[in-house]
Every structure is written in structure tokens, then in C-alpha cells.
Amino acid sequence: MLRALKEDFFLTLTSLKNQFWVYIGTGILIQTLVAYLVKGILSFIFRRILILSNTPAVTKDNWTLLFNHPLALLLFILYIVILIGFIYTEFAIYTIAILKTEFSLSIKKWLTIFPKKIKSLLGPQLIWVSIYLLLTIPLANLGLRSSILEHLKIPDFISGELTKTVFGKIGYSTLLLLICYLNLRLIYFLPLTILTDYNAKEALLESWKLSRGKHQWRLLSKIILTSLFISVIGTVALAVVAGTFSFIDHSGNNFPLQATFYNLLKSILFAVTLLIKCLIISHLLADIKQNKSIVQQWRAWKGVQHKQKFKHIACVILALAIGTTALKNAIALALLQDNISIKKELIAHRGDTSHGVENSIEALKAAHKAKADYSEMDVIMTKDHKLVVIHDDNLKRLSGMNKDVSKLTLDQVTKIPIHQGRFASHIPSFAEFMKTAQSLDQKIMIELKPYNQNLDIYADEFIKEFKELRLSTKHKVMSLNLTLIEKVEKKLPQLDTGYLIPLHWGTLQNHNVDFYGIEEFSYNDWIAYLAQEYNKQLYVWTINRDNLMIRYLQSPVNGIITDELNLFKVINKDIKNSPNYYQRALQLIDSEG
Template identity: 25%
Template structure:
């Protein structure tokens, strides 16, 4: 349909409704996109035994893919509607009068993908940008870059350059919608977007982020004060501040979109341009504020993201048997040192060897730890035990699972064993039979737990030995959990949310969060009702859990504000 311009005469107060329209649109779009995304995830069958799939698996696959395609098309059409909306507000019926929705134009889809990539860093710090909020980077992907200041600087420089090019080509989409070819639109946008306007938009974004940072500090300070006031409920106050901060995020997103889609276009004589902005009445300002807070409250309610009423204290699990830098991970050296801290469980990793034994090591490729380019599955246990592992100044020999279990049982230390499975044994029951024959009875007798990324192996173990407690590792929270007779889920902590915790508990199963190492993450998880926290620093975690519970909410709220995982 052709673009129709809004009324030539400005309706009093119509501009003041812009923020309400955009905020409601963002909330509804993100909610519907998330709903379809979760529905599609639940439909998608596991990609194994694909050649023997029944017809129902193929139907679910195509239906799931159709949902993903529908989400993308809705995003592309929404970007075009943003241009319709803001250009109708800013311009007369001149240059953009021939704009039409282009449903399947390849160039438009390429530009929308470009915008989505540019929006991902902003969505990961809380901006409620459409579709980008669905793609959250978990901390285990980000953490390896955190300690390298030169790498961080290079990434930031790359992002800045990417954003500059994004702004430079911002007018490509409306130009294509107006009938220009894709390459004509590229040349037009490059010519029409002046450097002054690009710098102006960059300054607006910078100011936006700075203001959000200041507000984050103020909210943290207020919650810190409330945490020390006995007559106030720290949890209820933190949830109220969460609503307020979420509303501020929506307002910041509106300002960002308004400047991108509206102020990025140069003002010319034939544009509708008002030198004097209309005065906004107190009633209009109050309505806008109330509407923004209402959207923030609706967002928190839909995501079920409030800090829950605590009904459990999480168990402490030492990741790879470590307590800080107290030895080589997964070694007897670190085990003996860590048991003095008395964690509830020690987690270790095991690999299946060439001679059908199990060795305690995390990585399948041993190059980093031993200097030898070997894979555990291709080497005998006898040879592996001759290798020396080196880690942060510590050295230790590799050991078998039998040796590790015996030493743990000497100290009456319970274990959480992660079974690592390379692709060659992913669909084989040999590993399962061998493992249960060698260790099943001992693990059951000692009260140890098992978990793995390989759900088939866990299902086979549970079928053959139902009394063993087994868990599925979920490396990224999509809120669509794999079904099965597992006893618990081990989920990546930074993508975890209250909705997922409640969903798992409604299944009468437990949730273990991995791997939280900084105090902020530990204090946040301690008020999220998770059943266990896996960490490289169990002593630090135990000291936090031993502190008064009401002192946790300032750090928990800060964690929420700094790493927003809320989709809508």
C-alpha cells in the first residue's frame, strides 16, 4: 500500500502520544517474538538419528522453521513501519511520498540484518530493541575477553566503526521503500548522510549510555540504604526499583529510536519543521510518565523477573575440584586442598579413553594442559597418566576416575561427575555400559551425582540404573527444557531467570547454576532460589551464603541492571 502522510495540521498533543505508541509496540512485539521463539524451540527435534526420523519429527522441524521465518519477517516489516511512522511525523508528503512496504526485497533484508547485528551490543546492556533482545550473549562467551584490555579496545574500536557505517547507510531502507534500487539507495544514503549528523547521533548514544550509568549508580545506592533499614522489606523495595529501572530502559530505547529514525534525516525547506516545539502540559507529561512505568511493570510481570520469596539456601559445588588457584583443575592436588573448604559437592570431568577407561580431565584436546596434541579418546589411560598437566604455576599428573573417587571417598566428599562425550561415541551405548559396570554401584553407594551435555547418555544411564541421580546440562537458556527422567538441570547462570527456575521447580526437579565466580553473580544467584551454585571459588561462595540474607539485594539488583537478560 502507498505511504499516506499524516494530517498537514498538527493535532495538539499527538506528538506526545509517540512515546506511548512506541513503548507499547516494543513490549508487544518482543513478547510475541519470544512466545513464537519458545514455541519453535520446543518443536525442533534433536538432530540425531535423523535418517530414521518419523514423519512427526519432520513436520515439527518445518513448523519450527516456519516460526523462525515469521519472526524474521515481522522484524523486517517492523523496521519499515518505524520509518513510516517517524517520517510521517517529520516530513511533508514530498520525498518519501512514494514509500511502500517491501515484503521480500533482498536488499532490505540485508540492511535489516545489518541493523540487528548493530543492535546486539545495545540489547545486551538492556535496551529493548526489537528481536535483538532475544539474542543474549552468555557470560562464558564474554569472560575470556574480559582480562585482555587490548582485545577489548580492538572490539570496541571495531564496534564504533561498524556503528558509523550503520548510520552512514541508514537512509538505504526508506530509499528502497521509495522505489530506488538497492545500489542507488546505497549511493544516495552515503551522499545524503553528513559527517556532522553522524557525530551528532554518536554523541546522543554516548550521552544516553552515560545517563543510564548514572541512574544505575543511584538505584544501587538507594537499595544499599534500604538493605540496612530493618523496617523496610529489602526484597519488595528491590522489586519496585526493578520496575522503575525497566521503565527507564524503555524510555532510553524510545529516545534512541526517535533519534535514529527521526533526527537522522536532514531538515530541508520542504520538510515539516517546527522551529519552536509545542509546550507539553503537566497532564501530558504525567500521562507519559505513568504509561512508561506501566510498560516497565508489565515487562517485569510478563517475564516473571521479580526476586522471589526465598525458600531454600543453595548448595555449594566446586567446579573442577578447584578453590581459586589451588592446583591444576581436576587433579588430586586441587581435590585434597578443596575438601578442606567442605563444599557440598565437587564437580569433575571425565573422558572415555581408547582402552575403555575413564580419565579425569576437562578438555578433549590435551594441547593446552600438557603440551601434547592428543585427544583422550585416542589414547590409553596408561599413557595419559604419564602426562604432566600445567596450570598457572601448578603441575600434576592425570589420574583415573577410580583414583579420584577413592581419594574423595577417603575424605567423605560427594562428587558431581560430568561425562564428556566426543562425537564418535555420542550414539553408542558402549560408554554407558562400561561406565555403569565400573562405577555405577560405587556412585550410588556414595550418593554422587551425574550430568552431561549428552542427554542420550544420561537417559541410558537412568534407564539402566534408575536410582542414580542424573542431570542435563543446558549451555544456553532458551526456556525450552529437554524432556526426560532427569533429576536436575545444570544451566549457564548468566542466562538464567526466575521464569526458568520456577518452571524447573514445577517439574519437581532441581536447578544447578554454573559457573558463577564473582561476588555479584554469587549474591544474585543466592536470592534466585536455585538449588546449587557451581563455582571455582567455593570458599568465597560459602562466606556470602553465611552472611545475613537481606544484605544480598543491592548486589543482586546491580547484577540485574548491568546484565539485563529480560527479553521484554
């Protein structure tokens, strides 16, 4: 085993030495295609789909509209075909670039069979391609993810809810391990579809054969060894660059120098990710080359290489790509102060759950003690049309009882004990919770959860209780249900109302609400810009990881909904105390973690 690891290590070194600039050049070329061509084409088609579907955006509530118009459906199929075509082309370029030094492969000749290759992946074979792509989503940027899919992941609000219980954590972790295993067994899929006449199903089966037995463990060791080796080199390079620029510019305020510093850091991170991907592909190709029949197939792609002509074109593209990216990074660094200057409100998600059961009086008091700007909570209507504070309609997760709040009376619900971790409490009524908040002078962000109930009755009951309690309009109210929150806005316009958006693709509509709450998965700068244009506040949820906290504290959002109150305060303080470009550049890099 040690001998095999030694051989793999030296193979990595040799590949890195011989093809370093091939890897870098190919990676920059592909990133340029993604940024300036592929994303533009896909965005154009997607906008046409939205227009034909008569909707400005796709959400969890209206995604079926995509299939109501025949032409929209055809464009959606075209969108998928182009997406698969690019993913396939991306890895084909990497594969041929790596192999062409040894086999003098011609990309021009390969392109002549490209239509046939794409056709073999469509039709009934599209099912197998889709299965493979879906299996890569939970692993974020690990393995052989395509550049166009690098930000696609399971939304945190889904994984977060799945891991709220011990059983959920075990189940979710087991599922991820299974997906990792399947990714390892199917890792030869893309190279095989590129280098052979296999259709998608045949390539999956062949990959399963190639990665069976002891070979899968050696393959795993190659991937781990390669990733560790390149990561260590990258870490050392980052440290050297950071130390050098800290020494050159003690104040950290020389913008040209610090813009160069930021660009170098970004370049190193890009190179690390790219080299790991290329070296993994190189290892896979080394394994596939053991099959002589496959080698014989790609020998047919040999052709005359127009090296000088290709090099000139490549140099122009690379120069433009590097220059444009460097300028974009410099602008991002320069504009960062504008985003930092926007006060970020701290919203305790279901209270401070590190000191009490979620949505409990204890969690509310702890959130107030932690000086949260708002304590967020959830409201459900009982069978007798009264409001209680709890997130799930079903009581099993917190009480162990398989009963629904919406099918019980107020008196029944408030007598049920609840437990979470080492904490115990009871389910408070809306009145009890808000009276406690009033006594603490704590602002509340109220989420209305109707759970298939009559929206008019729900809205009227909420407004009735709100008025009876003589609650201050400094509180905010929001809902995932747009119809419900617009009813509240119409009947109680002096109250700040908000629309919660969990999944969103497209433009942001100017709804009759005062603010938006968007899940991190769906956030982008365009949505933030539109919210500002509409003169509405924008909150993002649920931010619990260090890199995401840094990213959104440096974004133009107005507030962050989080379970990690201390993390928010520590990072926010660090950002506020970062007066120079050097520190801001490091924080931007940390946010990309």
C-alpha cells in the first residue's frame, strides 16, 4: 500500500511539473467561457422561459408554470441540453488538453463527433446523466464538479432542518456518506463518455467495474493525497504572499498594492481548485489508459496541431480574461466599504437556542440578553383559532407526541411540555410571548405559518390579537405565504410586513410589503440591488457558518437571521475594526471559504 502511495505521489509530481501551464491555461479558458458565453446564453434562454410562462421568477409556489406553455417547455428542454452540453464540453477540453501532449489529439477532430456524443447522452439516456449530476450536488465543490454548477448545493435551510434531531443527523450523515461512495464508484463516468462510444448507462456501468474492489481504495487515496498536497502548497503560497504584502505596505492602505494582493490571493485559490481537478482527471486517465481498446479509439482523433495559431489566440483570450478579472476584483475591494457601512441587524432565529428551547420564553430572554436587534419566532393557529408560538405543526420533534398543533385547542397546546437538547419548556401562547417581549422592550420578528388554514381567518385573528395586546409597530411580521402577508399589510398598513423567499430564480417583484427575507441559497447581488431600488429592506436567512457570516456582513443586506449570535457579534466587530484594504482583502478571501 505504501509503495502504491509513493508511486501515486511521484505521478502527481510528474504530472504537475510537465503540465502545470496546460492546466492553468485550460482552466482560465473554461472560466472565461463560463463567465462571458455560457452563463449569458443560459440567462437569455431562462429569461425567455419566464416571459413565455408569464412570471418574473420561478419560486416554490409557481414552478409548474414552466410546463404550461409548449414553447416554454421546449426552451426548458433546450436549457437542459445546453447545460449538459457545456458540462460535457468542459471535461472534454480538460481531458483532451491533458492527453494531447502524449497522443497529439486534435480538438478539431473531436468536435466533428460532438453532436453524436451529445445525442448519445439525451433521450432515454438523459435519465442516467441526470442521476449522475444530482449525485454531485450535495458534495459542493468536491471532486469533478463542473464550473457552471460550482455554486449549486442543497440549501442550508433544508439540511439545517434535517439535522435538528439526533435521528436526522444520523440519517443525513449516512446519506452523504452513501453519496460520497456512489460518486467515487461513478467517477470515471465523464472521461468514459468522452473517450469511448459508450452511452450514459454503459459508461456508468463501466465506471462501476473500474472502481470495484481494492482499486476503489487506491483511487480514494490518490484523490486525498492529491488534494492534501496541492492544499498544503496553496496554504504556504497564501502565507508567503500575505506576509510579503504586509511587509511592503505596513499601513495596508495603498490601494494599487492591496488590489494586487487581493488578486494574487484569488489566483492562488483558483489555482488550487483547478490543479486538484486536473490532477484527479489525470489520475483517472492513467487508469483508463490501461484499456488498450479505449486508447485505440482516441488515437483516431490525431490530427495536425496548429500550435502557433492556437497559441496566439489563446494568449489573447487569457490576457483579456486575466485583465477583466483583475479589474472586477479591484472594484469589489474598493466598493466593500459601502456595504460594510450599512448597519446589519442581528436577528436571533427562534430566539437564542443555545440557552433554551427554540421559540420558548427562555430563548426569548436569552436573545434579549445577547442584545439581538430582533428575536424571530413562529406563529401557528390552533383548532379554536388562537395563536401559539412554535415552528412545526407536528409536535413530535419537540414533544415526542405525533399530534398537530392546528388540530388541538389553545388550552391543550400550552399544557404540552417540550424538550430540546438539555433544555425543557412549554409552548407559549402568542399573548404570553409578546407580553414578555414588551416587558423586556425586545423587538420581535413574527413569522406567520398558516399550514393549509383559512387565510382570512388567520389574518383576522392575528390582527385581532395584535390590537388587543396593544403591541408596538416596531415589531415586524412576515410569512412564506404571500397572499397572507399582503392581507395583513392591507388591514394593518402601519406594521412592517415582509415576504419570505426560500427558493427563487429570476427577478425580484415589487410586492406590497415592506421588506424581504431571502434564503442564502437564492441570494444574489441583483436581488439586493432591486430591493434597494424598491426602497425595501432585505434580510438573509439562516446564516450559521463562518464564511457565510463574513460574506453577508460585507454584503448590502440589512440584517442576518442566525442561530449563532456570538459568531455574528465577533465577526461583525472584526469587520468594523478592519480600517485598511489589506484586512478587507483577507476578509473577502475568508468569505469564499
